[in-house]
Amino acid sequence: MSNTDGRQGNVSPGGAAGVSTAPKPRVGWVRWVICAFLFFATTLNYVDRFTISVLKPTLSLQFHWSELDYANIIGWFTLAYAIGYVLFGRMIDKLGAKLGYAIAVVIWTVAHIACAFVGSLAGFGYMLFALGLGQAGNFPAALKAVAEWFPQRERALANGVFNAGSNIGAILTPLIVPIITLYFGWRMAFVATGSLSLIWLVLWIAFYRRPREHPKVEPAELAYIESDQQVIEKPVPWLKLFPVKETWAFAIAKFLTDPVWWFYLFWLPAFFVKKYGLDLKSFGPPIIVIYILSDLGSIAGGWMSSAMIKQGASVNAARKLTMLICAMCVLPVMSVMFLSNEWLAVAIIGLATAAHQAFSANLFTIPSDTMPKAAVASVVGIGGTAGAIGGWLMAKATGLVLQATGSYAAIFIGMATMYLVALIIIHWLSPRLAPAKF
Numbered sequence: 001m002s003n004t005d006g007r008q009g010n011v012s013p014g015g016a017a018g019v020s021t022a023p024k025p026r027v028g029w030v031r032w033v034i035c036a037f038l039f040f041a042t043t044l045n046y047v048d049r050f051t052i053s054v055l056k057p058t059l060s061l062q063f064h065w066s067e068l069d070y071a072n073i074i075g076w077f078t079l080a081y082a083i084g085y086v087l088f089g090r091m092i093d094k095l096g097a098k099l100g101y102a103i104a105v106v107i108w109t110v111a112h113i114a115c116a117f118v119g120s121l122a123g124f125g126y127m128l129f130a131l132g133l134g135q136a137g138n139f140p141a142a143l144k145a146v147a148e149w150f151p152q153r154e155r156a157l158a159n160g161v162f163n164a165g166s167n168i169g170a171i172l173t174p175l176i177v178p179i180i181t182l183y184f185g186w187r188m189a190f191v192a193t194g195s196l197s198l199i200w201l202v203l204w205i206a207f208y209r210r211p212r213e214h215p216k217v218e219p220a221e222l223a224y225i226e227s228d229q230q231v232i233e234k235p236v237p238w239l240k241l242f243p244v245k246e247t248w249a250f251a252i253a254k255f256l257t258d259p260v261w262w263f264y265l266f267w268l269p270a271f272f273v274k275k276y277g278l279d280l281k282s283f284g285p286p287i288i289v290i291y292i293l294s295d296l297g298s299i300a301g302g303w304m305s306s307a308m309i310k311q312g313a314s315v316n317a318a319r320k321l322t323m324l325i326c327a328m329c330v331l332p333v334m335s336v337m338f339l340s341n342e343w344l345a346v347a348i349i350g351l352a353t354a355a356h357q358a359f360s361a362n363l364f365t366i367p368s369d370t371m372p373k374a375a376v377a378s379v380v381g382i383g384g385t386a387g388a389i390g391g392w393l394m395a396k397a398t399g400l401v402l403q404a405t406g407s408y409a410a411i412f413i414g415m416a417t418m419y420l421v422a423l424i425i426i427h428w429l430s431p432r433l434a435p436a437k438f
Contacts (some may be wrong), residue, residue: 003354028221031150034208035146035149039168039209040200041101042139045108046169046265048112048372049174050265054280068403071398072121074266077128080129081136081384085140085380085381085383085388086381089384093377100140101138101141101145102379103137104134105134105201108197109197112193131348140377146158148373150225152315153310157299157302157306161299164284167292170291170296171291174283175288180193181280190304211226247379249425251383253366253383254384254387255387256422258384259393260356262390262395268290274408275370294354297356298357299361300355305318315369319369322359323363324423325355325358330356331430333348333412336408337408370433
C-alpha cells in the first residue's frame, strides 16, 4: 500500500504478515526535471520582461519619455499579453505543452532581441506588443505540463518551484543588464538576454514528452503521477468554460492580483530612483533583496498548502488558509510611501511580493484542482487574459496618477487590499473548490 510520499511501505519479516524488509523503491525523478525546465523557462521569461524596467531610466533620458509614454508602451505589452494568454491557453490544450511552449518562446525571443534595433516610442510599442503576445504562453504551457506530470498533492509545490523562476529572473536582470549596458550599451542588453532562451528551446524540444511516452519514466513514477488522475478525458468545448463558476473564481482573482505584480515588475526601479535617489548602478541591491524574498515566498506558499494536504487537511482548507495568511502579509505595503528608510521599505515590499508569489502558487492550482486536465490550459488562458487586462488598466492608472500627483502613495494603498477581496470572491464562487460541473 502506498503512503503519502508515494513510496511503498514495508514491514519486518518476523511480523504477522511476513513481508520482506527490502529497501523502499524510489518513485522517480523525471517529473522534477520537467519542473526544472519550467523553472528556467520562467526565469528567462522574466529576464526578458524585466529588461525594459531596468532600462527605463536610461531609455527615458535618451528618448525623453514621460511617465505616460512609458505607461503606454507597458500598456501595449499588457494588452498583447491579455490577447496571447487566451489564445495560447486554447492552443496549448490542443497542441500540448511541448509544441505550445516552443512556439511561445520563439515569438517572445525574436521580439525581445528586436528591441535592440528600434529607436522610437512607436518601435518599442510594437516590439513590446509582440513580446507580450509570446510571453503569454509561458504560464499556460507550464501549468499544462504540471497537470500532466504531477499528482494533485504535489501540484502546488511544483507550481511554487517553477513560479520561483519569475523571481530569479527579476534578481538576475538588475545584476546583468546594468553591467552589459555600462560596457556595451543598452542595445546589446536586449540581444544578450534574449539569446539565452534559444539554448533552453533546443533542450526542451529534445527532452520533453508526456509521462506515458517518456523513455526515462519508470512504472513506479508513472503510477504515482496518475494516482489521482483520470487517464481518459473528454475534451471540454471552450465556450462551456465561461458559464462555470470555478472559471470566474480564477479569472477574477487574477484580474485583481496580477496588476499588483505588474506594478512591481515595471515600476519598482523607477520608484527607488524617484523616492530614494538611486540610479542604474545603485538600485540593483534593493531590487535583488525584494525578489529573493519573493522567491522564498513562492516556494513556501506551495510547500505550505501541500504540507497541510499531506497532514490530512482538505484541498479547499489548505489552499484558502494559505491564501488568507498571504493576504494579511500584504497589508503593511500601504505604508511604504511614508517611510524615509529605503531598507525598511525594501523589507515591507519584499514581504508583500513574497506573499503575492505564495498566493499565486495556490491560485494557480485552482484550474488543476477544479477542472479536467483537458481544460486546464484554457482556463489558465482565460484567467491570464483577465489578469493582463487588469495589468493594462494598472499601467494606465499608474501613468495618470504619477503624472498628476508625482506620488506612489495612492497606488500602494490600493494594492494592499486586492488579495483579501480576491480571496473573498474565490470562496463565494467556489466554497469547496470541488470539481466543476459541466
